[in-house]
Amino acid sequence: MxxxxxxxxxxxxxxxxxxxxxxxxxxxxxxxxxxxxxxxxxxxxxxxxxxxxxxxxxxxxxxxxxxxxxxxxxxxxxxxxxxxxxxxxxxxxxxxxxxxxxxxxxxxxxxxxxxxxxxxxxxxxxxxxxxxxxxxxxxxxxxxxxxxxxxxxxxxxxVDSTVGSVGMNNPVITLQRDPCFGMCPVYGVVIFEDGTTVFTGVANVNKIGVEVFQQEASMVDSIVGRAESSGYFGWQDSYDFMTITDQARVTTSIQTPDHYKRIMRYAGDANAPVGLLWVEESIETLVGDLVG
Incomplete structure (x- = not known):
């Protein structure tokens, strides 16, 4: 008492x-x-x-x-x-x-x-x-x-816009786009296994703020499965060679029961695997209306 x-x-x-x-x-x-x-x-x-x-x-x-x-x-x-x-x-x-x-x-x-x-x-x-x-x-x-x-x-x-969840299992997918020297969209996406999605819009996006909504769990499974089969867990932790400056950094993470991987890609690094860009684009497709 x-x-x-x-x-x-x-x-x-x-x-x-x-x-x-x-x-x-x-x-x-x-x-x-x-x-x-x-x-x-x-x-x-x-x-x-x-x-x-x-x-x-x-x-x-x-x-x-x-x-x-x-x-x-x-x-x-x-x-x-x-x-x-x-x-x-x-x-x-x-x-x-x-x-x-x-x-x-x-x-x-x-x-x-x-x-x-x-x-x-x-x-x-x-x-x-x-x-x-x-x-x-x-x-x-x-x-x-x-x-x-x-x-x-x-x-x-x-501050990581993809960190913040309390009381749920760890997210299976995250994506964060950082600012660039220009009008690049700045936002974060967190997706849980059941399809629960948290979007955090910071700048140059349609939705400024935080929105929680539901995705089809099968779509989440599809992205995780293809990322794994493409070799995501074997790629480097970062691709940050600046062939050109003032580009945005994009950070993704994928988690399965057996693996966790987080990769940072500088948008100007041509050495990044094509599959990594596919992973980023697939995640972005799920929040396209909020990004614009």
Whole structure:
């Protein structure tokens, strides 16, 4: 009982802290806070920081521990993008979810707190990273905020849009397309064995945000089977020779009961197997309407 009460007190204090910091930031800038993300300490070197995105596109980062930059840093994104982000949270169902997912199935993991303000209504959700009851989209939305706000430039910790699933088996297929010097689509795809698919759209795609939907499991099996028969698990871990610069990096992974392989391909490397491009294109076909 004492442990439970202490846990409730911690959650309440954490919520008050986030609200007070958010209010102070809004007062300082004279603009309203639209979205916040805070990551707390774990038993290890998890980055500890908070980032707030204001309605006018101002990004305010506050680094605490295990980050490249501590203290306050500021950036800017398009105000229209902020509107898209709030709409994306709404479309994902964020305002209908619980206020906390904090069951400690595994100890020593960090807490992640997000908040989103829509038409004057603020919703805040606390998630313990080991709670597998959280909605599948929630951890992907958290990572998506990092990507949209550009926090990796300050934390020094890269963010993978294909990492975030809690409470399910590991995905059997993932794909991530990184930015290039231009208008390349930036997004991530995670597909589970039963066909459950998570799409994270970051830039230059039809769908900005996180969408969870269902594929035919047979289509997933087909891609995995052909990748395996084509030699995917025997290929190099990376094909990153830059014959031309400013191209995007594409990272895929395939998992079977017996094998796991992750391959990074620089789009300008002509040495990559033709079969690898087929794997990428096959995954992209499953999310074509969202990419555009």
């Amino acid at each position: 004492d442990r439970f009460m202490n846990k409730l007190k911690f959650i309440a204090l954490l919520g008050l802290f986030v609200v007070s910091i958010t209010a102070a930031m809004a007062q300082d800038t004279g603009d309203k806070v639209a979205i916040t993300l805070e990551r707390t300490a774990c038993f290890g070197t998890c980055p500890v920081y908070m980032v707030s995105i204001l309605e006018d596109g101002t990004v305010i980062y506050q680094g605490e521990n295990f980050v490249d930059m501590t203290g306050e840093q500021r950036g800017q994104i398009d105000p229209a993008t902020v509107e898209q982000m709030v709409a994306a949270f709404e479309a994902a169902g964020y305002f209908d979810w619980n206020e906390a997912y904090d069951t400690m199935n595994v100890t020593d993991l960090p807490y992640v707190t997000t908040s989103v303000t829509r038409n004057g209504e603020t919703k805040q959700i606390l998630r313990y990273a080991g709670d597998d009851s959280a909605p599948l989209a929630l951890p992907f939305l958290e990572n998506w905020v990092d990507l949209m706000a550009g926090t990796p430039a300050w934390t020094g910790a890269p």
